[in-house]
Amino acid sequence: RAKEGVSAEPNSGSFLPSCLSLRKAAVNFCNLSTKFINDAIMNNDFLNKLEPQHMNQMVDCMFENVYTEGQLVIREGEPGNYLYVLSEGLLEVIQNGKLLGEMHAGTAFGELAILYNCKRTATVKALSEAHIWALDRQMFQTIMRQTTQARHEEYFSFLRSVSLLQGLPEQKLAKIVDCLEVDYFEKGEYIIREGEEGNTFFIISKGEVIVTQSTEASAEPQEIKTLGVGDYFGEKALISEDVRSANIICNKNGTHCLVVDRENFNQMVGTYEELQSYLKEYQMIKLHKCIKNGTINIFL
Numbered sequence: 001r002a003k004e005g006v007s008a009e010p011n012s013g014s015f016l017p018s019c020l021s022l023r024k025a026a027v028n029f030c031n032l033s034t035k036f037i038n039d040a041i042m043n044n045d046f047l048n049k050l051e052p053q054h055m056n057q058m059v060d061c062m063f064e065n066v067y068t069e070g071q072l073v074i075r076e077g078e079p080g081n082y083l084y085v086l087s088e089g090l091l092e093v094i095q096n097g098k099l100l101g102e103m104h105a106g107t108a109f110g111e112l113a114i115l116y117n118c119k120r121t122a123t124v125k126a127l128s129e130a131h132i133w134a135l136d137r138q139m140f141q142t143i144m145r146q147t148t149q150a151r152h153e154e155y156f157s158f159l160r161s162v163s164l165l166q167g168l169p170e171q172k173l174a175k176i177v178d179c180l181e182v183d184y185f186e187k188g189e190y191i192i193r194e195g196e197e198g199n200t201f202f203i204i205s206k207g208e209v210i211v212t213q214s215t216e217a218s219a220e221p222q223e224i225k226t227l228g229v230g231d232y233f234g235e236k237a238l239i240s241e242d243v244r245s246a247n248i249i250c251n252k253n254g255t256h257c258l259v260v261d262r263e264n265f266n267q268m269v270g271t272y273e274e275l276q277s278y279l280k281e282y283q284m285i286k287l288h289k290c291i292k293n294g295t296i297n298i299f300l
């Protein structure tokens with residue numbers, strides 16, 4: 001049981017060696033626990049933006065601890081050293097002595113201090129025996145760093161293959177990667193609707209979409225083309241505030257798009273016109289260099 005003046009949470013990392021038996025339990029992790037923790041993390045508004053590979057790594061590094069009734073898991077105002085998932089039992093959340101609510105199995109908690117580097121915003125206490133999975137803060141940050149870097153590299157080389165961006169120098173491309181978000185779509189879902197306002201630009205990184213557009217000749221929008229991996233759409237949103245000129249409908253389950261909004265794009269990369277003239281200029285400079293080096297011979 002937590003005593004007065006004693007921290008509810010051990011220091012980050014120090015918990016692990018003293019919990020070897022619990023680590024063993026982690027090694028014996030079955031698929032059910034993995035799915036359970038995954039779902040809990042996905043249900044947390046602050047954590048559900050994590051990529052699947054972050055999630056899997058986190059689940060692999062979690063270990064279980066058992067708390068007795070009345071024991072403090074987290075004490076308000078203390079530094080936060082762990083991210084938790086409640087697998088069995090009941091917890092209560094108290095802030096400034098006021099009861100905020102209860103937490104049931106399948107809840108991920110303790111994320112705020114870890115994500116925002118702040119003190120614990122509330123006290124969490126076991127109302128019954130509670131089985132709780134914990135992830136060490138340092139481990140969380142290491143996983144985030146590694147996977148962020150890996151993702152950065154992956155997107156960077158992917159963007160190199162996108163025709164619009166192919167000629168961009170590294171720094172510009174890296175800036176685009178910095179402001180990318182990933183959106184996931186299912187077959188039949190409208191990603192863009194003709195006539196609506198929009199300020200986002202999409203690059204397909206997995207799957208397929210179809211483009212349809214209204215015509216005077218028919219009541220129903222007509223299919224114009226199919227776009228796949230490496231194709232992009234919504235680029236007009238980068239140029240102007242015009243309404244969308246066509247529908248974009250997801251054509252394969254699990255389609256992934258890399259998304260950039262106009263504001264981010266303009267801030268990080270410059271306007272679309274700037275990008276176009278930059279590309280032209282950059283390609284001219286490259287061409288001149290090749291001619292000068294003799295790697296290209298031009299016969300006029």
Ligand code: CMP
Pocket residue numbers: 074080093100101108109110111112113114119120121122123124
């Ligand atoms: P953290 O601040 O790290 O530690 C205390 C945790 O309690 C906090 O993260 C959240 O996970 C959780 N928490 C804070 N406020 C509430 C609330 N109003 N309702 C439920 N849970 C909360």
